[in-house]
Amino acid sequence: MSHQGGEWGSWHSPEPKHWARSTRHHRTARRETGPVASPAVRVRFAPSPTGFFHVGGARTALFNWLFARHHGGTNVLRIEDTDAERGREEWVAGILDALDWIGIDWDEGPFRQSERRHLYQKAAERLYAEGRAYWCECTRASIDERTKANATATPGYDGFCRERGLTGGEGRALRFRTPDEGSTAVADVIRGEPRFDHANLEDFVILRSDGSPVFLLANAVDDIDMSITHVIRGEDHLSNTPKTLLLWDALDGGPHPVFAHVPLLVNERGQKLSKRRDKVALEDYRDQGILPEAMRNYLGLLGWAPGDNREMLSVQEMVAEFRLEDVKSSPAFFDERKLLHFNGEYIRALPVDEFVTAARPFLDAGSWATGDFDESAFEALAPLVQERVRTLAEVPAMVDFLFLSQAPIEDKAWDKRVVRGAAAAELLAGAADAYGSCEWSATALHEVTATLGEAHGLGLAKAQFPIRVAVTGRDVGPPLFESLVVLGRERSLERLRSALARLEG
RNA sequence: GGCCCCAUCGUCUAGAGGCCAAGGACACCACCCUCUCAAGGUGGAGACACGGGUUCGAAUCCCGUUGGGGCUGCCA
Numbered sequence: 001m002s003h004q005g006g007e008w009g010s011w012h013s014p015e016p017k018h019w020a021r022s023t024r025h026h027r028t029a030r031r032e033t034g035p036v037a038s039p040a041v042r043v044r045f046a047p048s049p050t051g052f053f054h055v056g057g058a059r060t061a062l063f064n065w066l067f068a069r070h071h072g073g074t075n076v077l078r079i080e081d082t083d084a085e086r087g088r089e090e091w092v093a094g095i096l097d098a099l100d101w102i103g104i105d106w107d108e109g110p111f112r113q114s115e116r117r118h119l120y121q122k123a124a125e126r127l128y129a130e131g132r133a134y135w136c137e138c139t140r141a142s143i144d145e146r147t148k149a150n151a152t153a154t155p156g157y158d159g160f161c162r163e164r165g166l167t168g169g170e171g172r173a174l175r176f177r178t179p180d181e182g183s184t185a186v187a188d189v190i191r192g193e194p195r196f197d198h199a200n201l202e203d204f205v206i207l208r209s210d211g212s213p214v215f216l217l218a219n220a221v222d223d224i225d226m227s228i229t230h231v232i233r234g235e236d237h238l239s240n241t242p243k244t245l246l247l248w249d250a251l252d253g254g255p256h257p258v259f260a261h262v263p264l265l266v267n268e269r270g271q272k273l274s275k276r277r278d279k280v281a282l283e284d285y286r287d288q289g290i291l292p293e294a295m296r297n298y299l300g301l302l303g304w305a306p307g308d309n310r311e312m313l314s315v316q317e318m319v320a321e322f323r324l325e326d327v328k329s330s331p332a333f334f335d336e337r338k339l340l341h342f343n344g345e346y347i348r349a350l351p352v353d354e355f356v357t358a359a360r361p362f363l364d365a366g367s368w369a370t371g372d373f374d375e376s377a378f379e380a381l382a383p384l385v386q387e388r389v390r391t392l393a394e395v396p397a398m399v400d401f402l403f404l405s406q407a408p409i410e411d412k413a414w415d416k417r418v419v420r421g422a423a424a425a426e427l428l429a430g431a432a433d434a435y436g437s438c439e440w441s442a443t444a445l446h447e448v449t450a451t452l453g454e455a456h457g458l459g460l461a462k463a464q465f466p467i468r469v470a471v472t473g474r475d476v477g478p479p480l481f482e483s484l485v486v487l488g489r490e491r492s493l494e495r496l497r498s499a500l501a502r503l504e505g
Numbered sequence: 506g507g508c509c510c511c512a513u514c515g516u517c518u519a520g521a522g523g524c525c526a527a528g529g530a531c532a533c534c535a536c537c538c539u540c541u542c543a544a545g546g547u548g549g550a551g552a553c554a555c556g557g558g559u560u561c562g563a564a565u566c567c568c569g570u571u572g573g574g575g576c577u578g579c580c581a
Contacts, residue, residue, distance in 0.1 A: 048580080050581070080581065082580095086580070156507090196508070207579085208579040214579070214581090234575095236575055239509055239575065239576035268516095269573095271574070271575095301518080303518095304518095305518055307519075308519080308529090309519070309528075311517090328518080330511050331511070331574070335516050335532085337531060341532085449540075467540095474541090
């Protein structure tokens, strides 16, 4: 496919240093409410399927998406699966699922580099034919050996095969011949214009010895072919950008795209998030009961802020106000505690029926027998549960007493509130008696229990504890009297008697 | 080692030379509200890495130092 790309020259015309910063407007002057007409903005998100899709990738995808939507541009999804060794089909599906989950869609793709190899092949042939690339038979081992032997050598490829005139063949990789002099500057909206001396760039591999293309080549070829105007990606790619640009020019890619190297997401030690050592998989958060809206909102605020003190932003608000120039340049720590807070806010803001629906999968995994779940009982308590959880995964423990044949007594709570609780036996006996005849409503139960407590010199707070533990098994949970009402008189009385028996026995 | 990037409360950030004796949010502490737990309310502690410049004036600009990170792969 090829997209006509002539219209966007103004995006990367040479400008004075720090032009990006200089285009900032006063915050008050940039209240925009919808897509902004911009010359054919085309961005791409290009994940590689080498593991679970993680939050850093999600953030990059989000920024690309926000930028595209803000400008009414085109968002392209491209799967960079040029490494057959490491890529796996299930990871591709995982990426698609995850993007769908947080509400990111795309206008073109998903394209797969594994299906576009002929393009890279063609580009490589051209570079070789024009003397911009050469075949090399050095192995990693032989390169390292030479580096070791020469004390003054800097690590890396030394250009050993540069002038040997080798032809392609078994065990030979194609290397790009980097210029020995000069430098390349990267026009970066976030970082100004970092400049790299060509002398520091080694001749890098663009075609592996098995003929497959390497990331740098495929990336440049595709960005040119897809007429990408803005490359928004992690800062870890910044150092390789001059190589990309050198390829870009060698392939006559035309004007360079504008880059935006977004700050990395780091762990508590300040290192970039790694799939291997950090908890980062988006699906883990989904399974933990994080709402996609909360995740999206939180992720959007990592490295970017709207400029006033608002934090809870609708996706529409983010689209309307997202500006690449406002993205910070320093790394951000992914703080799960703050995510949890956002999630609690989003859960409480849900209409009850949506909360019930969202909680369903987590309820299905509850500890009770599958047939014992009672939809209407849950719905009756749902509003009270909703305002007490921070994740959907916390829901089952709040309502399990409704669906289990007996109260799931927690040892700690039992010991503290019943065994060692003030007048526990009397309160349980009193409740078993009074609850048998009073009106079965929250207000009536409230009154009866308060009276019962007074008889033993206890306030309601203290008096309700033994009853709560006897009936729900725990000393925390939804309001007790509403819980009793939903549980029903008979089952409640049964649990009070059972607790008395247990206490005495 | 070389190259590049970065540097405001513990964390995410506001800040684009005077509006900042630095504001908000999460977390933390105290109190209030309260049938538990949450939620909510009020208050508190808590930061411009350091050193030089430029300027009447610097968290904001420049240089250096220190610290951190990234890249340096026939990974992306």
